[in-house]
Amino acid sequence: MPAPDAHLTLPANPVACHECDLLQSEPRLAPGDTARCVRCGAVLARNPPDSLDRSLALTLTATVLYVIANVYPLVGLAMQGRQVEVTLIEAVQILWKGGVEPVAALVFITALLFPVLELLMFLLVLVPLRLGRMSPRLATFFRLVRSVQPWGMMEVFLLGMLVSLVKLSHLATVLLGPAFWATACLIVVLTLAARAFDTRLLWQTPDTVAGR
């Protein structure tokens, strides 16, 4: 129950839970540990080990995979001697020409544009951090990563491809292109990269970061 205002005590090193607003002490975390809100259980902070190197390595891997996933054909279909293969951007173009421009735009944004924005912004944060250079601009890039993240939906896209291939499998022969496998790997690598990044690195003083 709430204490009367006169008796409110402030915890040491206070942080507020972003989901229930309760003030609590920022816990000291061993590598690999996760801090949760004592009241509502929201994740307050994580301390991923070896954060910068791992997230940078994973993000660079993701960049290579992203290029493969967008240059090579995703899926194909062979039917009565004819064969069709499409890349992601071609699929969006066909949809656009088919008269459902809003849907084409939605697919373009969620499966193609926002994932690459997330990657680039993440690199723009990680590379200067790794080189020990802090600048206020990093916060801006990181904010962009955070606002773009919920709209990148490659994992849903992958499942959607599988569903449509099953639908087509009894009409024609289904072909999986290199981009299909690259997308599958990209989803895993990008998730791991985001998990490996310790956001607190961004808000530390320059010398603390340089000392890592």
Next chain:
Amino acid sequence: MSGDYPTARQLGLMSCHVCGQLAQAPDTTNRSLRCPRCGTPMHMRKHASLSTTWALIAAAILLYVPANLMPMMVTASLLGSQEDTIMSGVVFLWQSGSWPLATVVFFASVMVPLLKIIALIYLTASAQRRSRHNLIQRTRLYRLVEFVGRWSMLDIYVITILVALVQFQGLATIQAGPAAVAFGAVVVVTMFAAMSFDPRLIWDPLSDPTPRRPDHD
């Protein structure tokens, strides 16, 4: 117990939603305060959270109807032309023997948007009534709504691949129907609705010094 500590709001503090920095809220309702550490605009609570969420829920309900009643895809083949709604697509998958996928599509496309709208109505209404019940359960429900929302995009991607691949002129072609636009809009609108809801509003009544204050709608 955890209730020993106050909330940030009780002390007039705002926390930055990007970096977590706490800052003293200005006395006036000046909304231009930026986080002293990372520069993100700060708010005590998401601005006009409940009314924005209500408006987006209403839009989602309106869009949900054409999304389910109108054709999602139009198949033209030698045998003639066929229109499929979301539901008839599920039925087709079920009858062709791939019932696991039929279940996945049914949940992602029909149940998730519907349950999400119902859950958002419950969360917004209970926060507006300043309910003090089921706080943990409601917070978990909110997290679930945020997490599953994106999976409704499934049918949009299915249609994308179908349209792109089945372009055998003279043999068979597939076009996206008007429901695809409505359905995409439902997913986007419900995602915005979940984002505009501030989960801290669930917990605010608990730290309210005068619980029996009359409600203003």
